[in-house]
Amino acid sequence: MKITSIEAKTMLSHTKRPGPFFGQKYNMNLYRGCMHRCAYCDSRSECYQIEDFDGEVLVKANAIELLRKELAGKRVKGVIGFGSMNDPFMPIEAKLNLAGRALAVIAEFGFPVHIITKSDLVLKDLETIKRIARVYATISFTVTTADDDLASKVEPLAPRPSARFAAMRALADNGIQTGVTMMPILPFIEDNETNIEAIVARAAASGASYILPSMGMSLRDRQRAYYYAELDRHFPGLRERYERTYGERYHCDVPRAKALYAHFEALCESYGVAAQLPLYRPQAAKQLSFLT
Numbered sequence: 036m037k038i039t040s041i042e043a044k045t046m047l048s049h050t051k052r053p054g055p056f057f058g059q060k061y062n063m064n065l066y067r068g069c070m071h072r073c074a075y076c077d078s079r080s081e082c083y084q085i086e087d088f089d090g091e092v093l094v095k096a097n098a099i100e101l102l103r104k105e106l107a108g109k110r111v112k113g114v115i116g117f118g119s120m121n122d123p124f125m126p127i128e129a130k131l132n133l134a135g136r137a138l139a140v141i142a143e144f145g146f147p148v149h150i151i152t153k154s155d156l157v158l159k160d161l162e163t164i165k166r167i168a169r170v171y172a173t174i175s176f177t178v179t180t181a182d183d184d185l186a187s188k189v190e191p192l193a194p195r196p197s198a199r200f201a202a203m204r205a206l207a208d209n210g211i212q213t214g215v216t217m218m219p220i221l222p223f224i225e226d227n228e229t230n231i232e233a234i235v236a237r238a239a240a241s242g243a244s245y246i247l248p249s250m251g252m253s254l255r256d257r258q259r260a261y262y263y264a265e266l267d268r269h270f271p272g273l274r275e276r277y278e279r280t281y282g283e284r285y286h287c288d289v290p291r292a293k294a295l296y297a298h299f300e301a302l303c304e305s306y307g308v309a310a311q312l313p314l315y316r317p318q319a320a321k322q323l324s325f326l327t
């Protein structure tokens with residue numbers, strides 16, 4: 036895969052109000068493109084204007100310097116989220132340590148953080164994450180199947196779910212809040228009770244405190260074309276079923292979404308895992324910092 040350095044103009048985008056789902060006020064991307072090549076990845080969509088999403092990773096070479104400058108000028112502390120458009124802990128991170136250096140700057144400025152990843156490489160930054168967690172840190176591992184073999188088809192170059200669960204265990208054992216973004220659940224592939232229960236059970240056994248579900252996926256333009264080609268390769272005949280069921284639709288809920296959500300919620304209750312993310316509370320963080 037080609038790696039290219041670019042100069043970014045800004046690092047942090049922000050919203051007026053933190054989102055209800057992840058509680059993020061700021062969003063950050065250190066890279067453009069991703070090495071994990073998940074069959075369903077929405078970041079391939081044309082609207083994001085990443086020409087060669089699977090063939091080239093653009094590295095924001097001035098990310099750390101920019102981040103430091105931008106955080107120094109922020110008056111409102113709010114959760115910085117990263118990992119929504121690419122995986123900040125993809126293999127190149129082992130060499131560049133861009134996410135690691137960004138986390139060190141975030142720790143220095145005392146901002147809370149939410150990371151989404153599929154990689155156990157996040158453990159290299161455990162000590163920095165522990166410092167950030169005095170304010171608030173939560174690490175969400177995306178898991179769409181607990182089955183390593185199935186994951187090798189739908190998320191071919193990402194660390195296997197077993198490695199993600201092991202990383203979750205290590206974080207939880209170190210007092211870091213961690214959980215699962217169980218999204219997307221792929222129609223006709225992952226939308227069954229056995230898969231949902233396996234994820235909830237493994238997450239609970241690995242110290243997850245929350246699981247955020249989405250029973251379905253999005254499909255549009257380039258993303259759809261790539262996904263359908265992967266279906267043809269690994270699941271012959273399934274593309275036609277998608278075409279019959281969803282046509283040109285963007286939101287593609289699994290056919291039994293309602294029943295699966297109900298099943299998921301019952302499982303969460305019996306395994307003692309929350310079905311929402313415990314969000315950052317500025318006041319609580321302030322009190323906590325007095326005590327530590």
Ligand code: SF4
Nearest residue numbers: 069071072073076121
């Ligand atoms: S890890 Fe995330 S960003 Fe990377 S290819 Fe997979 S879904 Fe896309």
